[in-house]
């Protein structure tokens with residue numbers, strides 16, 4: 001599952017290709033992905049200009065000159081490729097491999113600037129929707145999103161308030177998209193290690209009895225922002241055979257502190273602990289029991 005840094009890396013790769021271009025031709029090779037494509041999908045896009053390409057949580061949002069927003073989600077296995085003349089590149093970098101099998105190229109966007117953008121998704125958990133801009137904020141999937149972790153609204157006070165009284169684990173709270181939008185398993189594990197907080201700790205313990213922020217909330221917010229910024233700077237969490245738009249391999253996976261590193265030494269200076277793997281809510285958690293308390 002791509003996480004926020006991967007999606008942001010994809011956005012940064014696609015923006016220079018798509019922004020300002022018109023859709024010359026839109027080809028759908030099937031009727032649905034996770035959901036059916038909107039009625040008249042190709043007709044509503046063809047001839048229209050892409051005014052901008054933004055992101056909210058893990059959703060890519062292309063503002064179209066018609067007043068619609070093209071919402072794109074990568075799901076589990078989705079990826080974009082850009083073709084121009086004989087050259088091909090894959091924006092973004094993923095921890096898990098992406099296929100290039102043409103049988104999974106479900107959407108082909110021919111742009112007026114000569115670029116062809118394909119959306120490939122073997123497992124088809126991704127989706128595309130067309131929503132009028134003025135209705136976007138009312139969409140259930142948008143309304144359910146908490147603050148952007150890299151935005152100014154996400155601070156210690158906001159996180160503490162969202163976690164106050166929660167009896168769930170801190171890890172489960174951070175995976176809850178209403179608490180903070182766009183975080184997944186990898187970066188939650190990484191942020192908790194940086195903040196030296198146990199994933200098993202009750203979420204409520206980052207708030208004071210009054211609901212105000214405990215010092216732990218400030219540490220955690222700093223760690224979340226730092227780990228995301230580092231991953232975006234490295235081009236997503238990276239991978240085996242995928243390359244960023246400039247041809248460099250994303251290298252963030254070499255910087256994972258705990259994720260997928262069971263049995264390795266904890267990287268916290270002076271800790272000397274060993275990374276352990278446990279299962280919480282059916283998913284692997286990697287953490288250091290020595291310094292994460």
Ligand SMILES: [Zn+2]
Pocket residue numbers: 266267268271272273274288289290291292
């Ligand atoms: Zn440690």
